[in-house]
Every structure is written in C-alpha cells, then in structure tokens.
Amino acid sequence: MSAGDIKLSNTEFEAIKAKVYQLAGISLSDAKRTLVMSRLAKIVHGMGLASFSAYVEFLNRKADPAHVQEFVNALTTNLTRFYREEHHFDHLLAHVGELIKAPPRVSTGGRPRLRLWSAGCSTGQEPYTMALALINAYPALKRWDVRILATDIDTKVVETAAAGIYKSTDLAGLSGKRCAYFDHGPNGAVAIPGAVRSLVTFKTLNLMGQWPFKGPFDAVFCRNVAIYFDKPTQTRMFTRMAEFLAPDGFLYIGHSENLGGCDGQFKLVDKTTYRLTPHDQIKAVA
Ligand SMILES: C[S@@+](CC[C@H](N)C(=O)[O-])C[C@H]1O[C@@H](n2cnc3c(N)ncnc32)[C@H](O)[C@@H]1O
CATH class of the missing domain: 3.40.50.150 (Vaccinia Virus protein VP39)
Incomplete structure (x- = not known):
C-alpha cells in the first residue's frame, strides 16, 4: 500500500478539523480537504498506519508531543517573503x-x-x-x-x-x-x-x-x-x-x-x- 491509497472519509476529515482547531485554533474549511490529504497521508503511511482514523486515534490516545507537533506543523501554511506588504x-x-x-x-x-x-x-x-x-x-x-x-x-x-x-x-x-x-x-x-x-x-x-x-x-x-x-x-x-x-x-x-x-x-x-x-x-x- 502507498500513501496515495489511504482514503479520507468525511468523518475522518471532520475529526482532523476538530483536532487542529483544538490544538492550534486553526479552522480548516472544506476546501482544504486535498491539502489535508496530501500533507497527512505521507505521515500516516510512514507510521505504518492503515487509515486516518487510526492516526487521529493515535494522536488522541497517546498524546505524544512529537507526533502532535508533527501534525500541527503539517497543517500550517507558512507562505511569507521579505518586505511583504511593504x-x-x-x-x-x-x-x-x-x-x-x-x-x-x-x-x-x-x-x-x-x-x-x-x-x-x-x-x-x-x-x-x-x-x-x-x-x-x-x-x-x-x-x-x-x-x-x-x-x-x-x-x-x-x-x-x-x-x-x-x-x-x-x-x-x-x-x-x-x-x-x-x-x-x-x-x-x-x-x-x-x-x-x-x-x-x-x-x-x-x-x-x-x-x-x-x-x-x-x-x-x-x-x-x-x-x-x-x-x-x-x-x-x-x-x-x-x-x-x-x-x-x-x-x-x-x-x-x-x-x-x-x-x-x-x-x-x-x-x-x-x-x-x-x-x-x-x-x-x-
Ligand atoms: C502565512 S504565515 C504568515 C507569515 C508572516 N506573518 C507573513 O505575513 O508573511 C502564517 C503563520 O502563522 C502560524 N500560525 C498558525 N496558527 C498559529 C498559532 N495558533 N500560533 C502561532 N502561530 C500560528 C503558521 O505556522 C504560519 O507560519
């Protein structure tokens, strides 16, 4: 199985939205579904987990700070540049x-x-x-x-x-x-x-x-x-x-x-x- 084979259900997307809101105050709109998929699938796959539900469950249950931080880091948008809005x-x-x-x-x-x-x-x-x-x-x-x-x-x-x-x-x-x-x-x-x-x-x-x-x-x-x-x-x-x-x-x-x-x-x-x-x-x- 590759990262691309892991599918994201509506329930899983909602659980991820709730988690990033709880942790970082970030409100993900439904339009961010593809972004969530592409950024998290690799992590889920790399951890040897079979689904996004297993990943959210892992985050909720283990509360390992390094994994929680990796999840937050993956969902932030960091676009910036020198002299932006000069x-x-x-x-x-x-x-x-x-x-x-x-x-x-x-x-x-x-x-x-x-x-x-x-x-x-x-x-x-x-x-x-x-x-x-x-x-x-x-x-x-x-x-x-x-x-x-x-x-x-x-x-x-x-x-x-x-x-x-x-x-x-x-x-x-x-x-x-x-x-x-x-x-x-x-x-x-x-x-x-x-x-x-x-x-x-x-x-x-x-x-x-x-x-x-x-x-x-x-x-x-x-x-x-x-x-x-x-x-x-x-x-x-x-x-x-x-x-x-x-x-x-x-x-x-x-x-x-x-x-x-x-x-x-x-x-x-x-x-x-x-x-x-x-x-x-x-x-x-x-
Ligand atoms: C688009 S960047 C803006 C960078 C810079 N301020 C600029 O305007 O060029 C948004 C930044 O906000 C950070 N961010 C999002 N939620 C945050 C939170 N709850 N606490 C601190 N930083 C947060 C992200 O990690 C990201 O680096």
Whole structure:
C-alpha cells in the first residue's frame, strides 16, 4: 500500500478539523480537504498506519508531543517573503523615527528600549525585514536596546528562521540596495548578517496558549495569521494583543484580515494598521 491509497472519509476529515482547531485554533474549511490529504497521508503511511482514523486515534490516545507537533506543523501554511506588504515597514520606520526624536521613556541599563513582536513569523522573513529596515535606516539604533520577538507554532519554520540562511531566489523582487543588506555566500546562499540576527529572538509559541512575556511592544506584526482562525478566536487573540501593546504602539495585520469584532479596542490609523483607542491607551498606561 502507498500513501496515495489511504482514503479520507468525511468523518475522518471532520475529526482532523476538530483536532487542529483544538490544538492550534486553526479552522480548516472544506476546501482544504486535498491539502489535508496530501500533507497527512505521507505521515500516516510512514507510521505504518492503515487509515486516518487510526492516526487521529493515535494522536488522541497517546498524546505524544512529537507526533502532535508533527501534525500541527503539517497543517500550517507558512507562505511569507521579505518586505511583504511593504507599507507596514514604511509605517514602522516612521514610528520608530518619532520614538528616536522623543525623549526615551523606557530604558534598560541606561539605553532607550524598543520592543517589537512578529506573531506568526513563519520562516523569519517578517522579523528580519523589520530588523534590516530599522538598522539600515537608523544607525542610532545601534546604541538602543532593541529586541524583536518572533514566534510561531510551527517548530520547523522556527528552526529555519533562527538559522537565518536563505536562497538568493528568496530575494526575488527586492531592489539592489535591499539585496546588499544580506551576506551573499557561495551557491546562491544568502545570510542575515550576524548583527541583524542578534536583534531577533525566535521562540515556538502557540497563540492559543500562554504568552510568557510582558511587553509592552512598540509594534506587533500579526499578519496573515488570523486568517486561519474563526471570528471568536480572532476576537480573543486581538483582545489579548491589546494588552501587550504600548499606549502609542501599532498593530499591523494582513491586507485581507480584520480584527474579528474587537474593533472597539483599536482605531484604524492607516491601511491595516491599528492603534489602541484613547480609552485603551489610558488603560495601558495605568
Ligand atoms: C502565512 S504565515 C504568515 C507569515 C508572516 N506573518 C507573513 O505575513 O508573511 C502564517 C503563520 O502563522 C502560524 N500560525 C498558525 N496558527 C498559529 C498559532 N495558533 N500560533 C502561532 N502561530 C500560528 C503558521 O505556522 C504560519 O507560519
């Protein structure tokens, strides 16, 4: 029997949908049936199991963390690229430019502090774009305490991201000036320069679980992530994010996303760019 011989019944598809929702908050539509088949059949076959039911039963019964993680990793969609939805990085640069001009409000060891979060960072292009854009625009930031937290539920993409090694084809569409921000090695390999990589801390984090950090963040990028969640899940997540944002910080979401009904806490200030409402800004200061 080959992986292609394993059929997916409606009941099995429903069980898989329920499992990934329970574990990751991901809502799979019926249109994702082929995707589920193609991504999971190989795993089921590789484990020597005869059916998807046996696989779901295995996940439910044994709760082996490695297999559960493999299941989640298989069902995430990790599409990303450097400078994706570029206007957000322009907006971030303008915001940080203002912070640099203003008297520093928070400092660690005497240094002005900048905290950014890329929530759902995939293979790292988003947080590295934040770091590359900032460090190349504002050399003064070298004297700042800059930390970019980059998190994702998928352990495989976090591993790739932390390595900071890409292919030259991953830079397709970038200007020559931006390509020069990267270290170019042999065989078309490109690397994030060490000084830039050191600004970013990668962690595996399920947005549905605990968030073991405090913030406040001067900017939160949560782009093209909520699109995989249903509305109540989006509302819960963005409501929580409001508590992690600095009073004058910004939340950036994907171009096809909305805040899932918690618009009361945020005010739209630019294209898919939000700030806390004045009421919530006061709460964040208190
Ligand atoms: C399409 S990528 C977006 C990457 C990047 N933010 C961008 O816009 O280019 C979506 C990412 O969200 C992550 N994700 C999905 N559900 C998640 C969850 N519950 N917690 C954390 N990350 C999640 C996926 O693993 C995936 O890497």
